[in-house]
Amino acid sequence: MRKKVIFRGAALPYLLLMPQMAVTLVFFFWPAGMAVWQSTLRQDAFGLRTEFVAFENFLDLFHDPIYLNAAWNTVIFASSVAALALGAALFLAVQADKQIRGAGVYKTLLIWPYAVAPALAAVLWLFIFHPSIGLVGRGFGALGIEWDYRVNGGQAMAMVIIAAAWKQVSYNFIFFLAGLQSIPSSVLEAAAIDGARPMRRFWTVVFPLLSPTAFFLLVVNLVYAFFDTFGIIHALTRGGPGNATETLIYKVYVDGVQNLNLGSSAAQSVILMIIVIALTAIQFRFIERRVHY
Amino acid sequence: MSGAAIDVEALAAASRRRRARERMLTHLALVLGVAVFALPIWITIVGSTHDTDTIGRGDVPLLPGGEALHNYTTAWFQGGGGRNTFAVPASTMLLNSLVMALLIACGKIAISLLSAFAVVFFSFPLRMVFFWMIFITLMLPVEVRIIPTFQVMTDLSLIDSMTGLTLPLIASATATLLFRQFFLTIPDEYVEAAKVDGAGPLRFLKDVVLPLSVTNIAALFVILFIYGWNQYLWPLLMVSNRDLETIIVGLTKMIGIGDTQNEWNLIMATAVFALLPPVAVVVLLQRWFIKGLTETEK
Amino acid sequence: MASLDIQGVTKAFGATNVLHGIDLAVADGEMVVIVGASGCGKSTLLRIVAGLETPSSGRVLIEGRDVTPLEPADRDIAMVFQTYALYPHMSVFDNMAYGLKIRGLPKAEIRARVEEAAALLSIGQLLDRKPRQLSGGQRQRVAMGRAIVRHPKLFLFDEPLSNLDAKLRVQMRAEIRRLQKRLSVTSLFVTHDQVEAMTLGDRLVVMHEGRAAQVGTPMEVWSRPADTYVASFIGSPAMNFLPATLTEGGAAARLGGGAVWRFADGARPGGEGRAVTLGIRPEHLLPDGADGLPLGVELAEPLGSETVVHGRLPDGTALTARLPGGVPGEGLRVAPDLAALHVFDGEGGKRLDPA
Numbered sequence: 011m012r013k014k015v016i017f018r019g020a021a022l023p024y025l026l027l028m029p030q031m032a033v034t035l036v037f038f039f040w041p042a043g044m045a046v047w048q049s050t051l052r053q054d055a056f057g058l059r060t061e062f063v064a065f066e067n068f069l070d071l072f073h074d075p076i077y078l079n080a081a082w083n084t085v086i087f088a089s090s091v092a093a094l095a096l097g098a099a100l101f102l103a104v105q106a107d108k109q110i111r112g113a114g115v116y117k118t119l120l121i122w123p124y125a126v127a128p129a130l131a132a133v134l135w136l137f138i139f140h141p142s143i144g145l146v147g148r149g150f151g152a153l154g155i156e157w158d159y160r161v162n163g164g165q166a167m168a169m170v171i172i173a174a175a176w177k178q179v180s181y182n183f184i185f186f187l188a189g190l191q192s193i194p195s196s197v198l199e200a201a202a203i204d205g206a207r208p209m210r211r212f213w214t215v216v217f218p219l220l221s222p223t224a225f226f227l228l229v230v231n232l233v234y235a236f237f238d239t240f241g242i243i244h245a246l247t248r249g250g251p252g253n254a255t256e257t258l259i260y261k262v263y264v265d266g267v268q269n270l271n272l273g274s275s276a277a278q279s280v281i282l283m284i285i286v287i288a289l290t291a292i293q294f295r296f297i298e299r300r301v302h303y
Numbered sequence: 304m305s306g307a308a309i310d311v312e313a314l315a316a317a318s319r320r321r322r323a324r325e326r327m328l329t330h331l332a333l334v335l336g337v338a339v340f341a342l343p344i345w346i347t348i349v350g351s352t353h354d355t356d357t358i359g360r361g362d363v364p365l366l367p368g369g370e371a372l373h374n375y376t377t378a379w380f381q382g383g384g385g386r387n388t389f390a391v392p393a394s395t396m397l398l399n400s401l402v403m404a405l406l407i408a409c410g411k412i413a414i415s416l417l418s419a420f421a422v423v424f425f426s427f428p429l430r431m432v433f434f435w436m437i438f439i440t441l442m443l444p445v446e447v448r449i450i451p452t453f454q455v456m457t458d459l460s461l462i463d464s465m466t467g468l469t470l471p472l473i474a475s476a477t478a479t480l481l482f483r484q485f486f487l488t489i490p491d492e493y494v495e496a497a498k499v500d501g502a503g504p505l506r507f508l509k510d511v512v513l514p515l516s517v518t519n520i521a522a523l524f525v526i527l528f529i530y531g532w533n534q535y536l537w538p539l540l541m542v543s544n545r546d547l548e549t550i551i552v553g554l555t556k557m558i559g560i561g562d563t564q565n566e567w568n569l570i571m572a573t574a575v576f577a578l579l580p581p582v583a584v585v586v587l588l589q590r591w592f593i594k595g596l597t598e599t600e601k
Numbered sequence: 602m603a604s605l606d607i608q609g610v611t612k613a614f615g616a617t618n619v620l621h622g623i624d625l626a627v628a629d630g631e632m633v634v635i636v637g638a639s640g641c642g643k644s645t646l647l648r649i650v651a652g653l654e655t656p657s658s659g660r661v662l663i664e665g666r667d668v669t670p671l672e673p674a675d676r677d678i679a680m681v682f683q684t685y686a687l688y689p690h691m692s693v694f695d696n697m698a699y700g701l702k703i704r705g706l707p708k709a710e711i712r713a714r715v716e717e718a719a720a721l722l723s724i725g726q727l728l729d730r731k732p733r734q735l736s737g738g739q740r741q742r743v744a745m746g747r748a749i750v751r752h753p754k755l756f757l758f759d760e761p762l763s764n765l766d767a768k769l770r771v772q773m774r775a776e777i778r779r780l781q782k783r784l785s786v787t788s789l790f791v792t793h794d795q796v797e798a799m800t801l802g803d804r805l806v807v808m809h810e811g812r813a814a815q816v817g818t819p820m821e822v823w824s825r826p827a828d829t830y831v832a833s834f835i836g837s838p839a840m841n842f843l844p845a846t847l848t849e850g851g852a853a854a855r856l857g858g859g860a861v862w863r864f865a866d867g868a869r870p871g872g873e874g875r876a877v878t879l880g881i882r883p884e885h886l887l888p889d890g891a892d893g894l895p896l897g898v899e900l901a902e903p904l905g906s907e908t909v910v911h912g913r914l915p916d917g918t919a920l921t922a923r924l925p926g927g928v929p930g931e932g933l934r935v936a937p938d939l940a941a942l943h944v945f946d947g948e949g950g951k952r953l954d955p956a
Contacts, residue, residue: 016426016494017504026421027433029414030474036459037452037471038440044451102336105329112330118586119337124596125581127533127551133558133574134343137350143358143567145346145365176340181596188597196686199653204700204751205674214699218690237446241535245555259446266450267540275450282447290442315670 042283048276067277076253077261077278084257087171088235094175095231096224099182104212106183107190117187124180129241131177132170136246139169159247163254166247170255173246174239181234182227189223190216222296229293236285258282344578351375351571358567370568378572382557390557393576396550400532401580403468403549407531408524410473416516419482420508424494434483441476445537453540463544472537478523481598485519486512522595525588529581550577603664603754603787604629605650610659612645619645621811622659630785632778634802636792638834641808643791644759650789651757652676663754679748680757683764685740687732687747693719694728697747718749721780738769745777749784756781756788762797774800795835799823807831825943829950832880832943838909838921840880844947847875851956854879854944858916860894865939867955876947883909885941886922893934896920901928 052063071077106116126134141147141158150157159166193216201211240259243249249256249264256264262282266275350358353368382390421427422434445452452471461467489512497507538549548556554577557570585592605627612620619642627633635643648654650661652673660669668676679700687696694715701711719725722742732740741761748756758777762770778801781788792798798805799819807814807822807830815827826832832840845854848861851868854877855861862879869877887893896912910922910929922935944953 017424017498017507019425019504020427022504023421023425023427023430026417026425030418030437030479031433033414033470033474034436034440037455038443038448038474039436041448041451041455042443044454045448048451098336102333105332105336108326108329110326110329110333116333116337118589120333120340121589121593122582122585123340124592125529125533125585126578127535127581129535129551129555130533130574130577131343133554133570134347136558137346137567137571137574138343176343180340184593184596188593194684194686196682196684197688199651199673200680200682200686200747201688201699202653202673203651203678203680204747205703206699207674210703215688237444240446241551241555244535244539245558262447262449263536267453272450279447279449279451283443286444286447287442318670318672 045276045279045283048272049280050273051276052273063273067273068281071274071277071281076256079253080256080258080261083167083253083255084236084259086167087174087239087255087257088232090171091174091178091235091239092228092231094171095178095182096227098175099179099227100186100220100224102179103183103186103190104216106187120183121180123177124184126177127241128174128177128239129245132173132242132245135169135173135176161251163251166251166255170239170242170246174235174242177242178231178234182231185223185227186220189220193219225296226293229289229296233286233289236282236289347571347574347578351568351575353568355566355568358571359565374568374572375575378569378576382553382569382573391545391548391553393550393553393573395546396548396553396573397576397580399465399547400549400551400577402465403534403538404528404531404580406465406469407472407534408527410469411475411478411527412520412523414473415475415478416482416520419479419486420504420512422479423483423486424504424507437474437476437479439476440474445472449536449540456541461541463542463547465547467541468538468547468549469531472531472534475527478527481519481523482516485516489515518591518594519598521588522591522598524595525584525592526595528584532581604662605755605787605789606660606662606665607646607650608660608662610646610649610656610661612642612649612654613657619811620649620656623813625806625813625816627787627789629787631803632781632788632790632801633804633806634790634792634798635806635808636795636798636834637808639793642811643793643808646808647757647759647789647791650755651678651680676755677751677753678755678757679751679753680759681741681744681748681761683760685732685744685761685764687740687743689732691731692728693724693730693732693735693743693746696732696743697750700747700751714750714752715746718746721749722746737765738773741765741769741773745780749780754787756786758788758790758792760792761790762792763794770797777801795837799835805835807834809834825952826880827952829878829880829945832945836882838883838923840882840943841886841920842945843879843881843914843918843920845877845879846947847871847873847877851875856894856914856916857918858894858914862937862939862942864942864944864955869944869953870956871953877953878945878947878950880943880945881937882941883921883923885938886920886924886935887938888924888929889934889936891934893936896922896933896935898929898933903928 049067050062050064051060052067053060102120106113106120123131136144138144139147139159141151141160147157156162157165159169197215198211201215206214236257237259239257240263243255243257243260244263247255249260258278259282262275262278265271265278349364349367351374352371353364354370357364357368378393380392380394382392418433418437422430456462456467456471461470493511494507497511502510533551534549535551538552542548542552550573554570554573557573558565605625607623607625610620610623611618623646625633635646637643645654649656652668652671656669660667662668663676663678688699691699697715697718698711701714706714715728716725719728722745724739724742724746727735727739727743732743735743744761761777762773765773774797790801792801802819804816804818805822806816809830815822815831817825822831822835826835829842833842843856845856845862847853847869848855849863851870851872853861853863856879869875894914896910896914898910898912900911902909902911907923907925908928910924910933911919912922912933913919920935924935945951946953
């Protein structure tokens with residue numbers, strides 16, 4: 011799609027585009043290209059010699075149990091976060107969509123966590139789950155549950171999942187609520203007259219009409235869980251205990267910044283790029299499909 | 304006959320009761336939801352009003368104490384964080400975060416507006432190539448190209464500078480796409496009228512496009528301000544000079560690995576500082592915020 | 602098929618009273634049209650019958666059974682909405698079959714009923730389409746079909762034709778009437794269009810500010826309107842109203858300008874000097890060169906076989922006349938067909954019949 015009427019100008023459009031293109035080229039394309047190039051190189055332990063190894067970095071990754079563990083962690087983490095955040099948001103949106111007093115107040119009180127940085131969300135939940143100063147952490151202790159996410163990997167994973175999902179619910183809530191409000195009330199009334207009870211109405215009419223929103227949010231939530239949760243893990247567990255909460259994105263950071271294993275880190279970056287490209291492609295494919303409803 | 308009438312009364316009463324019960328359940332569910340969201344904040348605010356020992360002992364207070372003024376002034380002027388020797392005052396970190404968030408938000412809006420204007424209102428060679436190049440940046444978040452970007456920053460000597468902190472983040476595919484979408488809805492007649500009046504493209508941008516874009520800019524600003532404020536990985540990598548510390552990163556550095564000896568009350572006061580500006584923006588500018596959020600994702 | 606009784610139904614939204622007590626009895630197989638301007642409460646009344654709103658007081662009976670506390674699902678009714686309210690994610694077949702599936706009918710019967718209804722509405726070839734692939738008229742038919750397959754006790758129509766273009770509207774109007782007669786389902790039809798009301802209804806309910814201003818057959822409502830509101834609402838161009846006072850012991854009325862019109866059907870009560878409003882439809886004004894009132898023509902709209910003339914009497918009262926033939930010349934005088942004269946109370950506007 012484009013305009014029929016346009017301005018003429020030889021240099022002006024390039025001038026207007028220049029700031030954006032400069033930033034994009036220097037800080038996006040150049041590093042991305044370097045990542046691809048470095049992913050085919052390997053340095054020796056002292057950083058003195060660099061040799062070309064083609065796909066060896068990738069092959070090593072696929073045989074590295076620590077990397078595979080990080081991949082598995084990511085799958086568990088991302089799917090739990092998406093399921094939890096989507097489920098809670100849908101439930102709350104359905105409640106808030108009902109005609110009740112104070113709906114606007116509830117709405118405001120449910121959307122503000124969007125503004126909380128992931129790392130900050132982690133800190134807030136740390137205050138709750140900390141084994142010695144946290145409300146719930148100490149509560150567990152009092153109940154005789156051995157609670158220490160700094161030692162127990164499963165507990166650490168549960169905690170980062172809760173903090174990550176908690177922060178994402180308000181985003182999903184806003185979209186689900188908008189989706190619910192775009193369903194014409196007459197369609198729901200028609201279903202009521204056709205004899206459908208509230209539960210049936212939800213599953214046969216509301217939910218199918220909401221499914222484009224839900225699918226879109228699923229992709230967004232996966233992207234969020236994959237890439238935007240670095241702060242949560244860094245602030246809460248540093249990937250530990252052991253490697254229990256090390257996700258792919260966290261491992262790129264650890265290998266690149268702490269272990270200075272540039273070849274492997276670059277190869278991991280390339281894999282992540284492929285994942286983002288796939289997810290973005292799915293999302294845009296689907297947006298084209300979505301217009302029909 | 305009268306029996307039937309009573310039956311109906313009973314039915315009506317039952318249906319009223321059922322509706323009242325449903326309403327109750329709805330309120331209950333929402334109140335619970337709100338509580339789950341508010342709980343961590345409440346604990347944090349309460350914690351920030353007690354002294355170190357109360358929290359350190361593990362007596363989790365549920366009601367505010369009397370140390371609020373002391374904690375907040377200490378955090379504001381001196382900073383804290385227990386055994387971390389390099390305490391940075393919250394005021395410094397807040398200022399850094401504010402400058403970073405504003406630069407990122409305004410920078411993104413400015414350069415996206417210009418590039419969308421060029422792509423929509425001009426025809427020139429390689430137009431679509433530029434457009435797709437901007438589009439592709441959607442797929443290259445910082446997180447996936449950490450190391451090479453860091454190397455570029457080192458080569459350009461931008462480490463430990465506000466420029467380094469903000470400049471690489473101001474390219475924005477989302478904002479460009481949003482402005483492009485919006486510009487496409489500006490009727491051709493406006494451009495024709497401008498041409499007839501003898502107004503050039505820059506004048507058209509200033510007199511027509513900008514005024515029409517005000518609501519979009521406002522909505523985008525809210526989203527991008529929060530985006531900027533909440534940056535984590537990038538400042539973590541870019542900044543080692545603690546005078547440039549932003550509040551989110553600074554806060555997590557105060558905690559370290561979650562030691563009991565931390566000055567939790569100061570940490571919590573700092574967390575409240577970190578929380579306040581973006582939450583205030585969302586709550587006060589709720590309308591713009593929702594518009595910005597739902598439209599950038601179209 | 603069943604009768605419908607609405608008894609003393611009122612509705613208030615907060616402090617606003619929308620319905621002030623409606624009573625209506627609809628006989629088995631009858632089509633009653635509720636007509637009125639927007640905001641008169643007609644849609645609210647329909648939604649109360651459907652069970653989508655709860656009345657503040659009063660009862661709704663279907664087939665003699667009080668359904669007031671029942672959910673819409675339990676009333677065995679079908680409704681056609683103004684926006685059609687088709688389920689966008691279901692095919693035409695599934696749209697029509699939805700209510701039957703919920704009632705647990707066997708698959709074969711569902712198919713038979715849907716196909717029968719589709720044939721009746723000539724949408725048999727559309728059954729696999731989604732609503733978005735249909736034109737407005739086709740959607741309207743599907744909405745009708747969804748109501749028909751259910752074999753409900755009651756059809757409710759909420760301005761179903763107002764989203765169609767003028768030509769289609771006339772066509773669908775005739776079709777709805779034909780179907781309703783053929784299926785003889787008790788029906789309630791809400792519209793703001795008086796032509797639709799006149800042509801569709803066995804009886805009309807003219808609603809005004811939350812009250813039923815008049816209930817009657819179209820001809821009754823047209824020829825004996827209960828008050829000035831009904832008189833002005835039904836008929837086009839609208840009835841003329843002239844302020845007057847009774848004279849000759851109630852046997853005649855004196856207009857503001859001094860002319861005296863003698864009633865053809867007998868004296869009105871109230872005696873000498875009572876303020877009344879005379880109503881005369883534009884088509885009941887005749888050109889009369891001798892005794893007529895002089896009409897200063899302000900606008901003449903020639904329609905071919907007749908001409909609608911807008912003018913003023915010497916005392917300034919506006920008057921519209923529908924005269925046969927072309928545009929009249931200078932010095933037009935018009936006189937009423939006194940047999941078609943309506944008399945209303947000067948205060949409140951209620952119809953005044955001979956004592």
